[in-house]
Amino acid sequence: MAKVVVTAEWFGAGQGRRWAAAGAMLILSLSLLKGVAAASRTVTTPLPTLQETGLYDDFGSLQIDPSHLAFAPQYPLWSDGAVKRRWISLPPGTTIDAADPDAWVFPVGTRFWKEFSFSGRRVETRYLERRSDGQWLYAAYAWSADGREAHLVGPRGKRGAYQLANGRSHTIPGIGDCKACHLGDRVEVLGFSALQLSPDRDPGALHAEPRPEPGIDLRYLVDKGLLVGLPQAMLETPLRIVAKSPTERTALGYMHGNCGHCHNEQGSLQNIGLFLRQNAGAIGQSALATTIGYPVRKPAPGQSPDAVLRIDPRHPKRSGLMQRVSSRYPALQMPPLGTELVDIEAVSLLYRWISEHGEPREEVHLKQKGR
């Protein structure tokens, strides 16, 4: 726009001014058209290479742009042992609105990257960008075997991206599968939230990576002016899951990070009545209320007939939840996508938690009957 103004003044009065005005209009129109073209490209089409998304300052040396912020959620999603790195980028001068602590609002232009590596080899990098229409753009980039290029994966994903154990292989998800999880709640961004970034981190959390520099947490984001509206109480008393024991805290945290994005009170599966996401207002409560002694509503194919409760206290083997987490038979397994291998550490954690959990089955039944 500055260029337009200068041009108009330089032409002076009279005829020149009219031509200048016409020229200015032409330049302005072209600028607008260029803007529209750029915006529409962003809106509808993921960029063909990871390099073009702006993650790297220097792609040749894989130097990350230092303006992006690396972070690590305290309860990460299990992805068959993949080592992950994550970054967020906010447009200059913008902020995240945390007035609703369970549904942060990210500014247009926010970008997220998540890199997946197995055995030291980069396999894929997933990308989210908030578009000008408020929708999120989803993309996944597959790395070449030599780690020098990363190209856009088609909308149906890519099977066999990396060979895992037991004849299984890592699948880069298609757009439909990405959205199956990311559209399961009010916010499409997962892993960047009040509990996940709480300074009061769970020392027992499974698969948690150490916080990368500069140590992003709620305090950091607020101090830097990147997060606004966060209730003061959450800074004074950082969020942590209320639990009877460290094991329970970690178990509930694991389910929050691995199950809660679909199983929550707000999303499209709310009618199932299984609420594993930890809400800032009642942290720890609904996950217990909808699992311990809670009847299985519809047994999944392959579930044993004696698993009549989601969690049968002291009886992990006949707990429906346990059977589903321990399985990778496609019709039974939980989570139903994004993983090919059972998370052995999680199975062990949940087994221990259920074994230690108080009420035996008979007492639960009596409670349900109101006696």
Add this chain to the structure above:
Amino acid sequence: MRHALPLLLKIALLVSGTASAQDNADSALVKRGEYLVTVGGCHDCHTPWTMGSSGPEPDMTRALSGHPQDIAIKVAPTVPAPWGGAVSQTNTAWSGPWGVSFTANLTPDPETGVLRDFTEQQFIQTMRTGRHQGQGRQILPPMPWPNYGRMTDEDLKAVFVYLRQVPPVKNKVPDPIPPTQ
């Protein structure tokens, strides 16, 4: 009172007119759903076939009730190369590299209908993603959800509304059989 009576009459006519318009809209949606289910070939797999006088034909007394629970299939058939799969005489059990899948009971039976816990949105998402209730386990072949996933929301709503009002059939479809390693 002289003015009140015509007013009440108008309100009554208005309410009745609104209800009638709603009934017509629902009826149109059901008809649309019936049409789509018919031309979309849903009966081909979800209604058990039986041998009629002119050959195999769908048994409409069990319309859309999926693989019959009384036809037990325990193992996948072995087929010689180059064949890749097999189908039962009822057209409701399908064998292939994915194992054996049994077509679902789409009727609104409260105990055995697969859609009994589905919301309309979940049904639409299921067709879009190929996953149970839109987010769960994968729907097995040969269900052509990638085709139906291209239908408009309005068409998928019509299909759902239609399926929710067909006669319920109590029929517990067996679990799928995983592929042999």
